[in-house]
Amino acid sequence: MLRRIHPFDPYGRGNGLVNQTWVNSTVTTAPPSPVAPASITNLHNTTYQTDLITWNWTDPSSAGFDHVIVFLDGVFKANVTKGTQAYVKPV
16 A cells, blocks of 8 residues: 655644655555364264274365364374364274
C-alpha cells in the first residue's frame, strides 16, 4: 500500500504544510495466520482388552491436515500419518 504523508503545521502558518515535499512510504502487512485443520471425528476404541489399545477415527478433509498426535495419560506416544486412521499399541 502506498501512502502519501505530509507534515502538518499545527499553528496554522502559511498553507498548513511545514514543507512542500511529499514522503512516500510502503507499508507491508503480515500474511494471514494459517488456519488450523479440523479435528478428527468418529474416534472410537475397537478393542476392549486391558493390555491393548486400538483406536480408529476419520481424518478431516482439511488441506493443512498432516498427522494425528497421540497422547496417553498426558504422555506423547506417537505421530500417526494422515490416511492411517488408527493407533494400535500394547499398554
